[in-house]
Amino acid sequence: MSEPAPLHRGHGHSYLPAMGHDGLLPLYDPFTRLLGVRSMHRRLADQAGIAPGHQVLEIGTGTGNLALLVKRRHPQANVAGLDPDPLALGRARRKAARDGLDVQWDLGSAGELPYPDGSVDRVLSALMFHHLDEAVKERALTEVRRVLRPGGRLHLVDFAGEPHGLFSRWVGRNRRLHGNVGDQVPTRMREAGLTDVAECGRGRLGVGFYRATR
Numbered sequence: 001m002s003e004p005a006p007l008h009r010g011h012g013h014s015y016l017p018a019m020g021h022d023g024l025l026p027l028y029d030p031f032t033r034l035l036g037v038r039s040m041h042r043r044l045a046d047q048a049g050i051a052p053g054h055q056v057l058e059i060g061t062g063t064g065n066l067a068l069l070v071k072r073r074h075p076q077a078n079v080a081g082l083d084p085d086p087l088a089l090g091r092a093r094r095k096a097a098r099d100g101l102d103v104q105w106d107l108g109s110a111g112e113l114p115y116p117d118g119s120v121d122r123v124l125s126a127l128m129f130h131h132l133d134e135a136v137k138e139r140a141l142t143e144v145r146r147v148l149r150p151g152g153r154l155h156l157v158d159f160a161g162e163p164h165g166l167f168s169r170w171v172g173r174n175r176r177l178h179g180n181v182g183d184q185v186p187t188r189m190r191e192a193g194l195t196d197v198a199e200c201g202r203g204r205l206g207v208g209f210y211r212a213t214r
Contacts, residue, residue, distance in 0.1 A: 036204055037127065040157050041066045044126055045073060047200055047209060048155045052076035054121040057147070059110040059140070060128025064092025064103065070124070071101045080104040082113070111139035115147045123148060125156040127207070129185065141192035148214035154194065160185060160208030185210055 050056055050070060054077045058067045061081030071079045081103060083089050089105050096103045108114045110125075110132065123144045132140060144154050185208065186197045194212035201209050 038065070040203055040207060041069050041126060043203065044124060044155055044157050044209065045070055047211065048122050048124060048153070050074045050077050050122055054078070055119060056080070056122045056124065057082065057113075057115065057120045058124040058126070059113070059144070060125060060131070061092060061105070062088045062128075064089075064095055064105070066124060066126050067092070067103050068095060068099065068101055071096075071103050072099075078104075080106055082106045082108050082110070084109050109136075111136045111143060113143040113147050117146050118149045118152075120147045121149055121152045123152070123154045125154070125158070127158055129156060129158040137188060138192065141188055141194065145193050145214050150214055152214050153196075154189070154210075154212045156185070156210045156212075157203070157207050158185065158210075159206055160199075160202065186212075 044066065048056075048070075050073070052074065054074070056067075056070055056074075056077050056079045058070070058079075058081045061067050061083045062085070064081050067079050067081035070077065081089075081092060083092075083105075084107065086107055089107060092103070093105050096105070106114060110128070129137065129140075141154075148154065183199075186199060189197045189210065189212040194214060196213040197210070198212075199208055199210055203209065
């Protein structure tokens, strides 16, 4: 088994760089396209029910693909993407500038969101939650509840079971993924004080789509 990639420090917190190492960052977008992450993003964006004027936050935005998709679809929504990796955010900014999309990119951690209480209508999270250790998962969901307006919703997609094929061995080696299996994600949402918690379906690679409301 290979050694785990080293954690970086950003905004006062440890984080795992996209693709595990900074030097592999240019491969991130082609790799996620190969895995079909674009279709997951489209499904999550559809599920979120974003309306004009909504304040939308993606936590763990990486190179910004989901946030940019939301802004293209909903130009009258205010969209922000947050990530602890400054190199990934740099790529997100360049893509937004290239496409003429006005997205706010913020350096920060899901466990300590730099936004006021009750200021966000939708929080989105795509394939980020499994990267967090157990304590940070709890803090992140508590922070999501804090920044959501009453009636605001969290929409999350992440690994939820044992995928088949090439990914089954990787899941077996990744202990953090074990904390997502079964009903653990919705259970954590309820424990954070979120309501109307539901699994909205499954997708390829063993991912689950979830929603929860403040």
